[in-house]
Amino acid sequence: MAAAKTPIQPENKKPLWKPDRRLIDQSQLKRYLDWLFVKKGLYFRDYHDLWDWSTTDLEDFWQSIWQYFNIQSHRDYQEVIEKPASGMIGTRWFPGATLNYAEHIFRNKTNERPAILFQSEQHPLTSLSWNELEKQVAAVAQFLRENNVRSGDRVVSVLPNIPEAVVAFLATNSLGAIWSSCSPDFGTPSIIDRFRQIEPKVLFAVDGYSYNGKKIDKTDALSDLQTALPSLKKVVWVASLDPDFEPRTNARVESVLWHSVLQTGPALPLTFEPVPFEHPIWILFSSGTTGKPKAITHSVGGCLLEHLKALALHQDVQPGDRYFWYSTTGWMMWNYSVASLLVGATLVIYDGSAGYPNMDVLWNLADRAKVNHFGAGAAYLLACMRAGLSFIDSSRLVHLKTIGSTGSPLPPEGYRWVYESVRKDVWLISISGGTDICSAFVGGCPLLPVYEGEIQCRMLGCKLESFDESAKPIREELGEMVILEPMPSMPIYFWNDGNGEPNGNQKYRASYFEQYDGIWRHGDWIKITDRKTVIIYGRSDATLNRDGVRIGTSEVYSAVESVPDVADSLVICLELPGGRYFMPLFVVLKGQTDVPATELNEETAQRIRLALRSQYSPRHVPDALFQVPEIPYTISGKKVETPIKKILMGLSPDRVASRDTLRNPSALDIFIQLADTMKSDLTVK
Secondary structure (H helix, E strand, O other): OOOOOOOOOOOOOOOOEOOOHHHHHHOHHHHHHHHHHHHHOOOOOOHHHHHHHHHHOHHHHHHHHHHHOOOOOOEOOOOOEEOOOOOOOOOEEOOOOEEOHHHHHHHHOOOOOOOEEEEEOOOOOEEEOHHHHHHHHHHHHHHHHHOOOOOOOEEEEEOOOOHHHHHHHHHHHHOOOEEEEEOOOOOHHHHHHHHHHHOOOEEEEEOEEEEOOEEEEOHHHHHHHHHHOOOOOEEEEEOOOOOOOOOOOOOOOEEEEHHHHHHOOOOOOOOOOOEEOOOEEEEEEOOOOOOOOOEEEEEHHHHHHHHHHHHHHHOOOOOOOEEEEOOOOOOHHHHHHHHHHHHOOEEEEEEOOOOOOOOOHHHHHHHHOOOOEEEEEHHHHHHHHHOOOOOOOOOOOOOOOEEEEEOOOOOHHHHHHHHHHHOOOOEEEEOEEEOOOOEEEEEOOOOOOEOOOOEOEEOOOOOEEEEOOOOOEOOOOOEEEEEOOOOOOOOOEEOOOOOOOOOOOHHHHHHHOOOOOOOEEEEEEEEEOOOOOEEEEEEHHHOEEEOOEEEOHHHHHHHHOOOOOEEEEEEOOEEEHHHEEEOEEEEEEOOOOOOOHHHOOHHHHHHHHHHHHHHOOHHHOOOEEEEOOOOOEEOOOOEOOHHHHHHHOOOOHHHHOOHHHEOOHHHHHHHHHHHHHOHHHHHOO
């Protein structure tokens, strides 16, 4: 089966950005290289030599990360890695070691800078000192301890991205308890599907939140949640909307207010419970768009090492920097951004809509808070581009060092917009990873240039390759993204999937290891270039297949959304009997979201076809075009491709797509209607 043909990247393609000598010399990665030379006698000519070593000598590499970052262990480890007889599941890292994630965060306590800066739609920019953070974490930890929360118990939250969420997590972790969170914009059935699996003892809840200028009450929904969680013993309410909020009485579950928790009893000093390296730190959930969410369980030690490596070495977050990534508490990027506290940064958080009262709101926050590292989903950066935002000729954003992008592939025009409209000297870091490892597989490198549409590097310790149909590594062609060696932050297990027992891990194995025995198949369609950058073309399960030629969905979106009239798009390809294919394209037009799908202007349709044909190939041109009011997105900002494909194939919408997991569930309705009207296209040729 041939690979899709994509525009040839000329050998003399110029980078959009190169690190200057000052950045290189002062980067954490350069210091690490120097440390390896002095302490280990290891010399590497360039980053790619370092990557080769990090993925072939796993034991020495991960031990060097442990030593370089001075991991504080209460007991010594017996060895670095203990591999099972076959495969990756069951790999043990640093067995014997005991440590605590929150303890490493509070190593950075200082009076010189705040721990957290916070702003929301309701509240102006405020700060939380390290002393106050420690005081609040100690009080909440004391409350949890008094309510019989012990190491291994589960504590959950339905909180917006506010300082109380960070405090509650750190308090939970300090005791060795296990954290899990959902954003309050999740539907109650979706939250129940997640939390009922893990049987939490304590819930941190919010009375409501503000989004897009609207106040949304959550008291009824979260009161219903209490009834659905029989394991629940206590609810701590944060009064976010109404300062006079009083929780309703529940005969089974006692409720208290956050401010009461902070004021009860004599204050005890903050202490940290050492737990084994492989002890669970948190449970993150898969999107649940096509079935019950999987409860992905990560280890304390694995996330500690991975986050130190990723934030310090790959994003060059330095002590005293200010770190912001726009996220909700239901996305793994919330956990990842909290990890900036590990490297001594000030965490900047925002609660509310990224587009209210205008698209400038997050950039204004970045300017006011003197943010050094600004991150968001690729969809947000593209929305700013389409809104015509430009700061290039202003004196704003002078503190920015990096702009991060994730959630979906950032197309070339997104890269160009950053350098043409935001800052010419900023380092654009596109990363890709996910809930699966609570980090990134591919990302940034302060020693390498940035090329349009390309992710700079494969991350250290991540043996990532692109496989062809014969499971052979390939270059400069589209292939299946695979990981050939284990990483410490891979899941230790899925909760209630055997939890690591020999006969367990069926869901875990089915998620990553069914296609290649003992090799992690991630489900992304990628190309590794000759210069060893990475281009991601979308999910391989949503890959377009035209007459045996595979096409990445991101290629189509890049071309289609460059057409001036197009605001958004979604493309799928349906395999039909007899080896036939049908590829419809759905578009949202700017300023015309209420126009019926049957009224797509032929002139605009022709522009779309021409853009696809000229930028890529005739195979990229769809078989049919439909106008829709909006494209469905998951809460974390990813286009819902595979469920739409299944709906159009005739499967029950309720079976293939959970509305509670969608940011805009009503967007499914038009596709359910179209499933009937498209039947003739699928049967007649």
